[in-house]
Amino acid sequence: MGTPYTTDSKLDVARIRKDFPILEREVRPGFPLIYLDSTATSQKPLVVIQAMNEFYLRSNANIHRGIHTLAEEATASYEATRQKVAELINSPTARQIIFTRNTTEAINLVAYTWGRVNLDAGDVVILTEMEHHSNLVPWQILAAEGGIRLEFIPVTETGLLDLDIYRQLLSLEPKLVAFTQMSNVLGAINPAQEIIHLAHQAGARTLVDAAQSVPHLPVDVQALDVDFLAFSAHKMCGPSGIGVLYGKEALLDEMPPFLGGGDMIKRVHLRSFETDEIPHKFEAGTPAIAEAVGFGAAIDYLSVIGMDAIESHEHDIIDYAQERLVEIPGVRTFGPDAAYKGGVASFTLDGIHPHDVSQILDTDGIAVRAGHHCAMPLHEKFNLPATTRASFYLYNLKDEVDRLVEGIYKVKTIFG
Amino acid sequence: MDDLYRELIIDRYKNPLYRGVLEPNDISFEDDNTLCGDHIRIDILVNSDDRVKEAVFNGHGCAISQASADLLVESIQGMTLDEVKQLTKDDVLDLLGIELGPVRLKCALLSLKVLKAGVYGLGEASDDLVE
Numbered sequence: 320m321g322t323p324y325t326t327d328s329k330l331d332v333a334r335i336r337k338d339f340p341i342l343e344r345e346v347r348p349g350f351p352l353i354y355l356d357s358t359a360t361s362q363k364p365l366v367v368i369q370a371m372n373e374f375y376l377r378s379n380a381n382i383h384r385g386i387h388t389l390a391e392e393a394t395a396s397y398e399a400t401r402q403k404v405a406e407l408i409n410s411p412t413a414r415q416i417i418f419t420r421n422t423t424e425a426i427n428l429v430a431y432t433w434g435r436v437n438l439d440a441g442d443v444v445i446l447t448e449m450e451h452h453s454n455l456v457p458w459q460i461l462a463a464e465g466g467i468r469l470e471f472i473p474v475t476e477t478g479l480l481d482l483d484i485y486r487q488l489l490s491l492e493p494k495l496v497a498f499t500q501m502s503n504v505l506g507a508i509n510p511a512q513e514i515i516h517l518a519h520q521a522g523a524r525t526l527v528d529a530a531q532s533v534p535h536l537p538v539d540v541q542a543l544d545v546d547f548l549a550f551s552a553h554k555m556c557g558p559s560g561i562g563v564l565y566g567k568e569a570l571l572d573e574m575p576p577f578l579g580g581g582d583m584i585k586r587v588h589l590r591s592f593e594t595d596e597i598p599h600k601f602e603a604g605t606p607a608i609a610e611a612v613g614f615g616a617a618i619d620y621l622s623v624i625g626m627d628a629i630e631s632h633e634h635d636i637i638d639y640a641q642e643r644l645v646e647i648p649g650v651r652t653f654g655p656d657a658a659y660k661g662g663v664a665s666f667t668l669d670g671i672h673p674h675d676v677s678q679i680l681d682t683d684g685i686a687v688r689a690g691h692h693c694a695m696p697l698h699e700k701f702n703l704p705a706t707t708r709a710s711f712y713l714y715n716l717k718d719e720v721d722r723l724v725e726g727i728y729k730v731k732t733i734f735g
Numbered sequence: 736m737d738d739l740y741r742e743l744i745i746d747r748y749k750n751p752l753y754r755g756v757l758e759p760n761d762i763s764f765e766d767d768n769t770l771c772g773d774h775i776r777i778d779i780l781v782n783s784d785d786r787v788k789e790a791v792f793n794g795h796g797c798a799i800s801q802a803s804a805d806l807l808v809e810s811i812q813g814m815t816l817d818e819v820k821q822l823t824k825d826d827v828l829d830l831l832g833i834e835l836g837p838v839r840l841k842c843a844l845l846s847l848k849v850l851k852a853g854v855y856g857l858g859e860a861s862d863d864l865v866e
Contacts, residue, residue, distance in 0.1 A: 690770065698772075
């Protein structure tokens with residue numbers, strides 16, 4: 320079985336690239352864009368851009384409560400995306416899909432609502448050493464305000480979570496285990512199902528930061544049995560400004576609201592209000608409507624191609640990239656073997672700062688990221704101020720890995 | 736952009752002339768550029784007439800941050816502290832001889848920030864010092 324984008328279940332990358340107008344751009348004359356920064360944000364296919372244009376050109380109106388045609392069309396499009404998200408991650412219902420601004424806001428929503436009600440001083444929350452700041456700082460704020468205790472699953476030298484220590488930490492009877500399904504620095508794909516199962520056995524709730532997993536591999540919230548899961552549209556071919564919180568229905572029903580305002584209420588009096596039902600309870604104010612429309616188009620696009628095919632393509636690329644990178648004298652790569660990771664290659668080059676590497680690669684049109692990638696504690700652990708990160712998505716070619724490798728040799732030449 | 740890595744910058748990065756530590760010293764200050772992980776410390780010995788007798792820098796980071804520190808420290812040898820206080824962003828860019836975008840400007844100006852915070856005797860370095 321294939322899609323128009325696959326032959327023998329291999330992605331037809333040349334065809335996919337035609338859908339992304341930005342990939343035709345030259346960064347400098349003679350140097351076409353080689354975009355290896357999709358972990359930060361992905362590029363957008365024309366169908367997504369057109370869907371948003373079309374919305375503004377034909378259907379723009381505020382959603383809900385409008386009785387006119389445009390308001391009904393806008394509401395239908397917005398809610399259709401909720402349904403598409405539910406299908407993508409196999410949520411039992413669409414009402415369990417809450418739109419937020421991004422992954423960060425989704426995690427903050429859980430911390431500020433579920434966390435404030437359910438976590439008391441001394442309660443343990445288990446995180447990991449490989450978390451993005453978005454899954455550290457909200458819990459640190461609760462720790463500072465309410466005295467909850469944070470514990471961390473360590474990262475091993477090979478860039479994986481130490482599950483033996485995790486099992487020991489579970490004896491502390493944590494209230495919550497919150498972790499990333501795929502590290503944005505190491506690329507490590509964590510055994511989410513096992514981590515969640517163990518957490519539940521210990522009586523803890525679970526939250527998965529799926530910002531890097533949902534865009535790159537099939538994710539099934541019912542198979543995972545996860546309590547909360549968060550991700551962003553902009554890393555999966557959609558626009559920035561919209562993200563998702565999935566939650567188990569009973570939990571979401573019980574949680575207090577997050578932001579107060581229009582749309583999240585059933586009734587308002589001068590001194591009191593009644594909250595609306597989920598998902599609206601958590602969606603105060605006018606949301607990112609055009610972005611929801613674009614997000615819907617992005618999910619359609621990825622679904623036609625197939626998440627399995629995307630995952631398998633990225634696996635081929637990272638396998639090749641790891642192989643080519645370690646051939647270069649002075650290059651040190653981070654993270655587990657390609658078998659345990661997604662399309663992220665973080666590396667250092669002896670004696671040359673990642674910013675210099677990135678800046679010189681840019682002169683050849685190669686976009687990589689340099690810095691701590693919003694994971695300072697992880698870099699501290701490996702005693703690194705920063706790394707250079709090349710990341711891959713469905714539109715990347717092995718040929719681009721070759722160009723990256725040539726670029727790194729050029730950096731070495733410049734620094735002699 | 737290629738000339739961002741002109742010979743002078745690579746040379747001063749690889750073979751700095753003023754890298755070191757002065758202990759004891761009259762002025763010492765250090766700060767980080769957390770965004771990139773650049774770190775610069777500058778130590779100064781001052782003459783009785785308030786002139787820089789000797790100045791050195793130490794630290795780690797990108798070529799721009801380290802080369803700019805080496806060139807800046809070179810430029811203040813023998814200067815009066817009042818003259819050091821008058822140094823600006825443009826002086827550093829003249830020393831480097833390149834144009835920089837907003838992100839790399841922070842790398843280039845870290846050493847000036849550290850130097851001025853030290854000479855003014857401030858507890859903390861602020862971006863206002865290099866505006």
